[in-house]
Amino acid sequence: MATNKILIAQGGGPTAVINQSLVGAVLAARGFRGIDLVYGARHGVRGIVNEDFVDLTQETSHNLERVAATPASALGSTRDKPDVKYCQEIFKVLQAHGIGQFFYIGGNDSSDTVRIVSEEAAKAGYPLRCMHIPKTIDNDLVGNDHTPGFPSAARFVVQAFAGANLDNAALPGVYVGVVMGRHAGFLTAASALARKHPDDGPHLVYVPERTFSLDSFLADVKATHERLGRCIVAVSEGIHDASGEPIATQLAKSVERDAHGNVQLSGTGALADQLCDQIKEKLKIKRVRGDTFGYLQRSFLGCVSDVDQHEAREAGEKAVQFAMWGERDGSVAIKRCGDYAVRYELIALDAVAGKTRVMEDELIAASGSDVTDAFRRYLQPLLGTGMPEAARLQAPAVAKVLGPR
């Protein structure tokens, strides 16, 4: 049984429901007789090493509920990716404050941090329960059917493409929408659920799990445009050639790299613009427009899946239950056990840490430019209730009086 003080933090990119997990854990912890204090670290692991803590025991339940319904990370986040030395610093601070349980809400980098901290505590013989709570719009955590945050971002992508499809049907042309996801194409693939009628877009969907060929892409756009007089394309920011080089890099003159040497793919409209330029130049199509969904897809206030909200809440709550009643550290994983129902399992930290899930082959169409029915069945229940629907006129044509002139 752990000591009576717990610490919670949030890492990585914010999502629409990461605060649900925070509040799920805080409220569950406050309900346990053995817990006296619930601390939150500001800006993830950075806040831990800086001892930048707030006392969440002093939040009202009402305000916690309002925060739960607010997107982004209410405690603040960080892009720091701790190495062993950094994790030793984290452990020192946890020890100094007498923390008995450590909860970190984040993606696969965050689960790796939890893993190292857990090992440091074991080495030091300090009784620390370490729990990872899953979160990522990329849906790229192994061992999970899906991850909290992804369904809401997917819903945004569906609503965006459904709207873009209507706009493009009204004013025909080519439209390219670039979606987040460096290695995993789940979020880009979600765009396919925007379709209702056979001629609805997106007509082409390109994910990073398949090699992107500019020539095939242009041929696909040309064929669709000739067939329908318009074409909507969903493209992952992470599309790359056979050698793995991002298309964004190839088409750009200058690129920005982060501390890890990764090319900056988000927060720039370059890829959409480059692909549009190629379509205008090579296919001589005049009306070509590109949008990069950017930060809107993960932060937009008021676009959320209720299924995602409830699961994120439960994931936080289950993490505390596993910590209080269980005997081991781990990562909370969502398993699908019905159509549609889920259960939560505690899986080993090293089963998740630092690993990246990508789209399974059966989810991607053989053409490489669409998804399968299996993907549609997979995603549909996650999008939640109250999904807005598009309708079109059904009126018959009127006979011409003047005829061709």
Added chain:
Amino acid sequence: MATNKILIAQGGGPTAVINQSLVGAVLAARGFRGIDLVYGARHGVRGIVNEDFVDLTQETSHNLERVAATPASALGSTRDKPDVKYCQEIFKVLQAHGIGQFFYIGGNDSSDTVRIVSEEAAKAGYPLRCMHIPKTIDNDLVGNDHTPGFPSAARFVVQAFAGANLDNAALPGVYVGVVMGRHAGFLTAASALARKHPDDGPHLVYVPERTFSLDSFLADVKATHERLGRCIVAVSEGIHDASGEPIATQLAKSVERDAHGNVQLSGTGALADQLCDQIKEKLKIKRVRGDTFGYLQRSFLGCVSDVDQHEAREAGEKAVQFAMWGERDGSVAIKRCGDYAVRYELIALDAVAGKTRVMEDELIAASGSDVTDAFRRYLQPLLGTGMPEAARLQAPAVAKVLGPR
């Protein structure tokens, strides 16, 4: 009294509520004893000259209601801007089909088309009632308190900046969001209503009604970033220097121009990227991200102001009432007559046609980089009910144990 056949069309950029106006007019017309047939032209004036009509009398009321709730132009739209010769063609087709009333839903270009067609009918002595129904997310029609379509687009911009503000507070840096509006800054200015707490973004708002200076912009961003450790900027796509040259053109190497010689400002992420590059280079700030809201802000399925929906519906309905019971052609205008209430007036076509409203001086702060309280009071009631709200944690800080190391 007009003949028993009416024609409706939609022009210009689609909006979230333009189908409300269409359905408002169709249902009102179908309820009048004197109307036998209600035709819709596909793709605006282009569909008229091509006799591309559908018979809206054969739509079910249920489907019309579903279409009303769907964004974009259900009949299709066009960017054609008819000259006198084109309008004579339009008139010939209306005459050939025995159309007694012509309704065109659109912006100031569309109202100019209605004006010319009205004049052609008068010259020919043909009894044609011509009505313009207002629509534009730019809110740039003179004679109107505001225009249908603008409130819903403004709501999208508010929700987008409210979310971007939360995301940026979690992972601090500079964020630049580029908003539509070539000449009128209303939609960009709407971003200011995303703020709740004094340190909330957007911290800077640049509209095309004021000359944009890159040096002042950089100084403003620097000052905000030093004060808050972060900075969110809302920028109109139409910002320009003292000579009127768009900033997008100045910073770009190559630009696209449309048939009218206008530089393409929408459908490209260039301006956001260029401003971000300037901030990185000149201010040496590392985390700088830009988003161009692009087509999402006018087409996103499921982001709409209910006030806007109701007014757009009424504008369509009033147009038919004015046509049936009135004796003159005109443009339906929304007038504010209470806090908050509106009434609809029929104003002369040449009072609206081809004219552009921009933000009044009292709506723009003296600094030139913010709006005034007058603007906030103006916009607030238009955003509609059920606006999602953001909340933040209120928890007190925990005393450090280790202290500075």
